[in-house]
Amino acid sequence: MRIHPLTGLAAAGSAAVITTAAASLPLSVAVSAAALALSVAAGTARRMLPAAAAVLLPLGLSLLIVHGLSFPEGLTVLAQWGPVRVTAEGLSFALERAAQVSAVVLILLACSFSLSVPDLVAALSARGIRGRFGFVLASTLTLLPAIAARAERIRQAQESRGLVIRRGILHRAAAFRLQAVPLVLSLVEDAGTRAAALEARGFSSTGPRTSYRIVPDSPGQRFLRLVLVLAGVAAVAVRLWHYAGGS
Amino acid sequence: MSSPSLTLPSPAPAAVRRRRLLEILGALAIAATYVYLVLNQPADITGGPGSAAALVALSGFLAGAVLLIVAVLPTLPASTVVLIPVALVLNIVLGQFVGSTLVPFYLDAIGTVLIAVLAGPAAGAATGALSSIVWSFFNPTVLPFAAGAALIGCLAGLAARYGLFRRFYLAPVAGFATGIIGGVVSAPVAAFVFGGTSGVATGAIVSAFRSMGDTLLAAITKQALISDLMDKAIVFTVVAVLVYALPRRASRQFPFVRRHRVLAGKAAAPEATRPDATDATVQGPGQAS
Known part of the structure; x- marks a missing residue:
């Protein structure tokens, strides 16, 4: 059975939301690895990896410059030259953030590169x-x-x-x-x-439309989409509730 | 052009009211998220990955941007909807190029500002938000900046409406003002969602402010003020050059340009006061935020 494009988008989106909400390094690494495996399996890795590198390399370098070289809150100083202080806390903060953003970027890119655009448009074009x-x-x-x-x-x-x-x-x-x-x-x-x-050709018309491209959808996938969206919302709610309760 | 159709029924007043409500809700969501983030300055930002703050920033700004798109997109005439993809391509091509080089600018709003000047603040806001969403298919890190991009489009449209593009030297001034507001709104996203900036040159500026003891949000806001001011001044100047280089036939085909006399030159074209040009007057989020 073919995967409906909206199901793919919902899966990637809720994975990204849950990773951001959980903010744990092991989960971020696991999601990144899963995204890479998925894109290799789908045969899109060759196109996706350069796009991901173009986004993630400058971002990672920037995080390293910002937090690695100056982290006033850090206490464990590893090296110091004038105003530049390399601290262990700064480096680990940069690493956690980079892993979290990489997971989100990789999972969304793996989804968007394996998506068939005509299918997505047909699915949207109500x-x-x-x-x-x-x-x-x-x-x-x-x-x-x-x-x-x-x-x-x-x-x-x-x-x-x-x-x-x-x-x-x-x-x-x-x-x-x-x-x-x-x-x-x-x-x-x-x-x-x-x-x-x-x-x-009636672009602004609000009447019924006929589509010549039919994207197969099933009740199971519709249900799965609903579950995925609810899971994302629940992850956000749980995290915010903990945050409000903890502070 | 193709403003109110002669053959299709015009939207019911109830639908118009609902869209206006969505617009106000979208602007409120963006403004409330910003105020919350700045007032509370979530304490966990450097104590660990500040994911609660990241979630508030992401969901608030994204929801606002989506509400604005839902409110504005159906009201735009076909002539403007067709220009939006062109603007997105200009944004993406120029932004992708500049974003990866060692210049602390982005130049990723030329298309958005161009649409805003030609078709008005509502079209500009929708283009800005859509640009971030469509661009995120290649670069997911721009998605959280959708609200900032919508605000820039709206402000550029307002600048055009009140005649700031009629004098050439006023365009960069309007760009400066837009850059201040846009930078201040985008800074919490960069700080809370990414914990830094997405470019190496901007990262170096943030690092310099941090080593002087600033908090992360303060350092990124200062960096955004430096970069965005210059960036938007350049973008507005480029767009002014482009718009004046267009032949009058091309630029005057837009009702917004005719009605509000956006460009300098002999006005008094008979259609300048034509009352039937009714599109693109919907006001975007700028007034509330």
Whole structure:
């Protein structure tokens, strides 16, 4: 049986919420490992890992700089140069935070990279707010490569007209303007044409719609989604209740 | 353009009231979360992973952003809805590039501010929030900043509505003001959810303030004030350059631009006072927060 895209999203979302609520290092590491295993099993690891690294490496480095080099609350000083104090508490705080954020990022990326976008849009495209959100999501994901390609073509065209990017901030700004203005202008023009075409096909209509793509769903999955959402809410509630009771 | 349709029924007053209520609730959720976080400064922030504070920040800001989207998205005309994906792509492409380099800026709001100037504060707020949600499919760490992004879109729209884009030198000033408010609202998210910043250069600034003995929230707020001020001033200037470079035919196709005379130049176009252009006047979250 195929997994409904909303079930996948609910599973990833509630795993992320529960990991944040639990805030325990072993759970964070376990969730990260599970996310990696899932993405290897789904065959998306090759695309997901670079995306995860692009997010997590700067974040981890930043956490290390912020807490590793200066943690005024820390008592166990490991090394000190002038104002820089490396403390054990700072390093362990940075490690815990990095593990927690990594778990959330990895599980959400594992979900979004194995999701079939057409299925998700078909599942969302009831009318009204869900349809509009589905349109924005699908349209962005399909426009990304197209717009990147168009930006590249514009750069080539301007270069063939003699655009040379010299050093210095003013030259760079002028070069940016030469490439950005045609890009934005053509995008705004296109959007106007697309709006007229969509409106002519009843984009804003609130009547019933027919979808040619049917995403299989089952009562079991619907129930599972409900359970997952409730589990996430319960984790938040338990954690906040403990917090309020403890302080 | 495609504002009120001639063939489709217009929404009932009850639906309009319900959307206005959702908008107010969304703005209240964002404002209340911020006030709670700043007043209580949850004590467990450095005593251990401050997950209760992280949960309050996450759920409050996200719920507010989602309420705003639910309230605003159905009211936007098709011409604006079609521009939103374009704005998201501009945000993502430019933000992804700058975010990973060693500059303490983000430049991830050019598309949002562009929409806000062309289509108004409500469209700007929805674009900001949607941008964070869609971008989180590639980079989940931007999801908690949805409320801040919505606020920036709304403020940019208000700046355009009250004529700050009519004089070229006023655009960076409006950017400064937006940057102050946006930075102050986003700082608790960075502090409580991530315990730091997502870039190396911004992290170095926070570390410098921390080694002077600031609390984490104070250090990140100061860093946000430095980075966001410059960042939004640059973004507003870039958007002003772009909007004025567009031919009049392209920019005047937006009812918001015509009605509020957003751009300088000979106004008195006959449609400037046309009463039937009714979209995008819904006010976003800026007034409450």
